[in-house]
Amino acid sequence: MLIVADENIPLLDSFFAEVGEIRPVAGRAMTADDVRDADILLVRSVTQVNEALLAGSRVKFVGTATIGTDHVDIDWLASQGIAFCAAPGCNANSVVEYVLSVISLHAERRGMANWSDLSVGIVGVGNVGGELARKLERLGFSVKRCDPPRAEQEEGDFDSLEEALACDVVSLHTPLTDQGQHPTWKLLDRARLDLLAEHQLLINSGRGEVIDGDALLERLDQSGAPTVVLDVWPNEPGISVELAKRVWLATPHIAGYSLEGKVQGTETIYRAVCRFLGLPARKKAGQFLPEPAMNKLAFTSSAEAVPAAYTAIRACYDPRRDDANLRRALALPQSERAVAFDNLRRDYPVRREFSSVKIQLKGTSKSLQDTFKGLGFKLKL
Ligand SMILES: NC(=O)C1=CN([C@@H]2O[C@H](COP(=O)(O)OP(=O)(O)OC[C@H]3O[C@@H](n4cnc5c(N)ncnc54)[C@H](O)[C@@H]3O)[C@@H](O)[C@H]2O)C=CC1
Numbered sequence: 463m464l465i466v467a468d469e470n471i472p473l474l475d476s477f478f479a480e481v482g483e484i485r486p487v488a489g490r491a492m493t494a495d496d497v498r499d500a501d502i503l504l505v506r507s508v509t510q511v512n513e514a515l516l517a518g519s520r521v522k523f524v525g526t527a528t529i530g531t532d533h534v535d536i537d538w539l540a541s542q543g544i545a546f547c548a549a550p551g552c553n554a555n556s557v558v559e560y561v562l563s564v565i566s567l568h569a570e571r572r573g574m575a576n577w578s579d580l581s582v583g584i585v586g587v588g589n590v591g592g593e594l595a596r597k598l599e600r601l602g603f604s605v606k607r608c609d610p611p612r613a614e615q616e617e618g619d620f621d622s623l624e625e626a627l628a629c630d631v632v633s634l635h636t637p638l639t640d641q642g643q644h645p646t647w648k649l650l651d652r653a654r655l656d657l658l659a660e661h662q663l664l665i666n667s668g669r670g671e672v673i674d675g676d677a678l679l680e681r682l683d684q685s686g687a688p689t690v691v692l693d694v695w696p697n698e699p700g701i702s703v704e705l706a707k708r709v710w711l712a713t714p715h716i717a718g719y720s721l722e723g724k725v726q727g728t729e730t731i732y733r734a735v736c737r738f739l740g741l742p743a744r745k746k747a748g749q750f751l752p753e754p755a756m757n758k759l760a761f762t763s764s765a766e767a768v769p770a771a772y773t774a775i776r777a778c779y780d781p782r783r784d785d786a787n788l789r790r791a792l793a794l795p796q797s798e799r800a801v802a803f804d805n806l807r808r809d810y811p812v813r814r815e816f817s818s819v820k821i822q823l824k825g826t827s828k829s830l831q832d833t834f835k836g837l838g839f840k841l842k843l
């Protein structure tokens with residue numbers, strides 16, 4: 463059994479050594495020659511999985527250790543009888559924590575006493591957007607939910623795109639597709655970007671092409687432009703330096719890169735491979751997660767909820783470090799930038815989720831306890 467796999471899938475040996483021989487390959491550069499003799503192909507988002515890659519190969523199962531599937535021609539796989547699995551939800555919480563950290567920085571930068579005075583419009587209310595909405599509402603934010611595909615299918619409190627785009631913060635969490643009733647390709651086109659005003663914050667941690675990159679560049683050169691944070695970009699890894707210069711925070715598609723999120727992605731495809739082969743799935747993500755370097759934070763009775771929350775959030779994850787690293791990479795000669803973008807992702811430092819930290823509270827208020835619980839930290843009272 464030959465398993466060809468993107469070398470950036472963490473814990474390949476730990477999960478798959480008992481299943482078959484593993485051949486790690488650079489995901490971005492994977493060719494038909496690399497996969498010809500494979501029985502199983504395991505990828506991440508940087509490998510285009512389609513007829514050009516797989517025609518004539520013996521691959522019978524494809525797994526992607528990612529939430530997004532826009533890099534996979536799922537219809538073609540089905541037409542060839544090739545089984546497929548993705549990892550829905552695996553790194554959703556990581557993306558939510560990225561967005562929460564960005565919102566905390568934005569509120570502080572605007573001199574707001576209370577970040578929950580910001581309204582937040584979420585576009586795409588699935589695993590990521592849904593969890594973001596739940597956390598924000600628990601923290602007291604007012605949230606608009608825009609999800610036309612869900613609104614058509616179920617009873618629920620959904621809002622229009624225009625209502626979401628009128629919020630103080632707009633966060634994009636749709637899949638990328640140019641098909642069907644609700645395409646998201648350039649969903650934020652020139653006209654919709656024109657609706658955004660100077661006081662607003664636009665965050666894209668879905669897929670780069672959901673925003674029209676040229677229109678965004680133009681909008682950011684006009685007066686009254688919104689503040690923009692991009693984790694995902696048109697044309698990765700060769701992203702526009704001009705666009706990066708004009709956005710407030712620029713990160714190299716790492717919103718989902720918590721250790722928990724990555725390892726859960728591997729676990730999901732491991733389980734699917736075991737099911738496909740009729741093997742018992744004995745390994746679990748939890749057994750491979752080390753004790754976090756920082757596992758405790760303490761606050762005293764004088765701590766106030768909002769500043770304490772910001773301190774704890776940023777102790778776990780502060781996007782300004784990723785922003786600084788990406789800007790350094792983009793200052794390299796043009797011929798080196800795309801590789802540098804990918805290297806930041808390949809060599810990403812260990813980042814742990816809020817749930818890995820116990821917050822010790824001595825004599826603190828109920829509101830402080832509720833804030834930390836709402837964010838997903840564990841409490842030690
Ligand atoms: N930056 C990063 O590191 C990561 C990015 N992602 C991206 O985030 C996307 C969303 O992830 P999940 O929430 O887990 O996916 P999901 O499939 O659970 O939810 C997506 C939601 O978007 C909705 N949607 C589809 N078309 C829409 C439209 N035109 N307008 C508004 N809503 C629409 C769907 O109905 C669905 O509820 C992924 O497809 C992936 O592209 C995911 C993980 C990490």
Ligand SMILES: O=C(O)C(=O)[C@H](O)COP(=O)(O)O
Pocket residue numbers: 470506507508527528529530531553715717718719807
């Ligand atoms: O899960 C997704 O969808 C993502 O966007 C991943 O976090 C992307 O990571 P790579 O597959 O590009 O390493």
